[in-house]
Amino acid sequence: MVAVEVRPSRLKAPSELGDLFTDDRYERVSRALGKAYRDVVRGFRGEFENPPDLVATPGDESEVEAVLSWCEAEGAAVIPFGGGTSVVGGVEGRLGERPFVSLDLRRLDRVLEVDGGSLAARIQAGATGPVLEEQLRGHGLTLRHFPQSFEFSTLGGWIATRAGGHFATLHTHVDDLVESVRAITPRGTWESRRLPGSGAGPSPDRALIGSEGILGVVTEAWMRVRPRPEFKASCGVEFGDFLAGARAVREIAQSGLYPANCRLLDALEAETTGAGDGERSLLVLGFESAHGPVGAAMSQAVAIAREHGGEPGEIRESAPGAATPPMGRKPRHISGNRPVDGEGTGGAVETWRNAFLFAPYLRDTFVACGVLSETFETAITWDRFEALHATAIEAARRKVAEVSGASADGPGSPRVSCRFTHVYPDGPAPYFTVMAPAVRGGEVEQWDEVKAAVSEALLEAGGTITHHHAVGRDHRPWYDRQRPDPFAAALRAAKAELDPSGILNPGVLIDP
């Protein structure tokens, strides 16, 4: 049993605001960390260095405004918590002496309006994936945005961090699903019109999407939803050579076919997730539609894969009224409403899918077992992909070996695998998973060194420091080099205008 010492709250909850704030120890501690490996390690150790001084759980927008006003008056910072699943230090207030409040919108979790004709729904920002899907289900609709954190993360968090979702092609980020956004800033309400498209100045929505809480607190959004897909097809395609698989994916991504699933796992990743034999890469292909059969599109994609040496397994199709094929086992402790029904089409595809859902839970076990595990994700144009892939893997292996004292190649050597989470006509979003023996007691430092080495490699090779995990605090050194300087200056000026006291999530994205 680890004794948890928690810094006393440096703020006194204002009695005139009722139970809007709490300094309850559990509430504070449970919002002190995100879900990065370094967070989980510290949590296991009972190290909560930066607990919020208060937690605020507003029940409406006027209470959000009250929180901002009170904090501004007190000189306290406000960190929107979302679902607390940040893996980049986005919810941890590393603010030194400055007190701060963790803002949790979990009480704002309703689907307020549904416009079935326009396929749009007005949803409060505190709704988690399962909660909003459950409400949409009654209308026969779905947002179909399933990040790995789906069970816990919230709509507001997705918008604030440009979360990546279910669709491997086309509508990859939540960005494309946003019809309009409403946010509370210290200088008033920011609400855009509901518009299917516009050319009136730079998009106000795109300025908020990805702002990680530094400009305002997203309270609700009109989101583009869709009927639940009834026609589906899936297929696993094996490749002897990962780079041949990558070439097949490139051609599929450029074909205009837009598969919903198009994830290429290298041999190691396929093996780790139980979907492969460790010798062959696996391409997981899926198509879906609410409107009509997708078998023809799947056949075209499979034909492309075959031209690049791929060996396809059986194509599994489902359609309305057809018997649902036997499903793979659903991870039992994942509750919520992720619509696995009809999704499971068996075989390697299903095996990988279950491993994907399990992974965040496994990580906690890895920490307990002394396994360092971390992921790095980026995006890069095709012309530079192979070089990035080689240098990122090499950087990870070398650094892990160096800090763990193990050989880079021998027994106990690090496992570095790669998959594509999303793909575009102009390039893939590669996702690297590193597993290695942890240095007991030095896990955080080990992680920091590996993180820095791989991040450096990704940036040097021309990639983005993050395709969908956000910047937060952990990615800052590389983000600062990646973004255009005048854009940083513009963002800083915009923040100073809307948040002159600098209360909103200080330290993510920019410094004052």
Added chain:
Amino acid sequence: MVAVEVRPSRLKAPSELGDLFTDDRYERVSRALGKAYRDVVRGFRGEFENPPDLVATPGDESEVEAVLSWCEAEGAAVIPFGGGTSVVGGVEGRLGERPFVSLDLRRLDRVLEVDGGSLAARIQAGATGPVLEEQLRGHGLTLRHFPQSFEFSTLGGWIATRAGGHFATLHTHVDDLVESVRAITPRGTWESRRLPGSGAGPSPDRALIGSEGILGVVTEAWMRVRPRPEFKASCGVEFGDFLAGARAVREIAQSGLYPANCRLLDALEAETTGAGDGERSLLVLGFESAHGPVGAAMSQAVAIAREHGGEPGEIRESAPGAATPPMGRKPRHISGNRPVDGEGTGGAVETWRNAFLFAPYLRDTFVACGVLSETFETAITWDRFEALHATAIEAARRKVAEVSGASADGPGSPRVSCRFTHVYPDGPAPYFTVMAPAVRGGEVEQWDEVKAAVSEALLEAGGTITHHHAVGRDHRPWYDRQRPDPFAAALRAAKAELDPSGILNPGVLIDP
């Protein structure tokens, strides 16, 4: 013959900068106006109230920087000219006593690099449509961005104004085609990384796209290009009822089929363009692909149209190697490189297409003939479309009748027609064309009143003041009400930071 009096230049071209600047009368006058109806009228009259004092034609980025530095030192403003096709007062310096320079990047018109594997090309901002397509053609590639202004407008202008293009669905605006942008600001170079996707903070590209020259001068961009389409299908579908056609379009837009062409013309619009009998609406459907046959997708779309009462004409298909079907006549004086080959598939579709290409030329003739003609375009979600459609048409008819003294319904009454230029799952982008007898000598005032009345109606009904014509100066009163106030404050702060002397296109989008 109209005598043209031009205000003498208030700036003296700096001799140390060679021929970077000119005060040549023709060069100045030809950049004094855009291409709105009110511009054409004033041009016919020889009224050039706001000619630039100098015209600058830099040959490289260092010369762009020199122009900005010199103007900042002189207290002069800089208005990027693009191709001069603004219909919203975007290139006209209504700056009172403040002198200004028109910045024309026409010398920067090269495709600098092509990355065929990633389907991307680095293109200079001054390249017009035909000039960049001609260069891409050598690589078997195309940008396939064809705004009506294609022949004259430039890549930089498209990016600065969020131009709408060829594709009626999916990639409707140039926004989606931008992989990275490079711009010169008074405080340094703004260049984003080439990335197929990213989640690193708010998109820096989206902040520049639509900024209408107030933050910086776009000098080049990596653009997503594609192979030239070889498989095509087109079909015209007639509807007795425009609103039934709209419902068919809605379902097609929500089907995931993504037709390249999906333009619904009401009966009047179809008649005006010679594509219809004046009784029936026409839906112009088209699919295209560089990769495979599109007949099946067309059949599905046509089946949807049929369910809504549409009567399809013949489906015309073309494929590689097949004989090209007889083409409609290409408007002879439209030179350039708009790829009509293989595009023409005859019939009503082709007739409408030619009318579309001709329209900007016809407008000049209309002015000479005393016909007021103007267009209004917006976007709106489906739930509010019918109401917007009714009120916009009513507002146009009433106001035209009022200012022209004609009856709203009798002979010589205004013709107000509607078509959809682009459609989305959540709503259409309706485009209204107004034609009426002009009030000789009072055309500008007449236009201003009609513009105001219809703009008011569009805004009141929930639409955007512009879907793809930009804001410029003419749309400002409505844009100011449409955009979120905190966003305007943020934009103003960003501009003040990057352009502290306020030299860049003052008066569009925001006031200092």
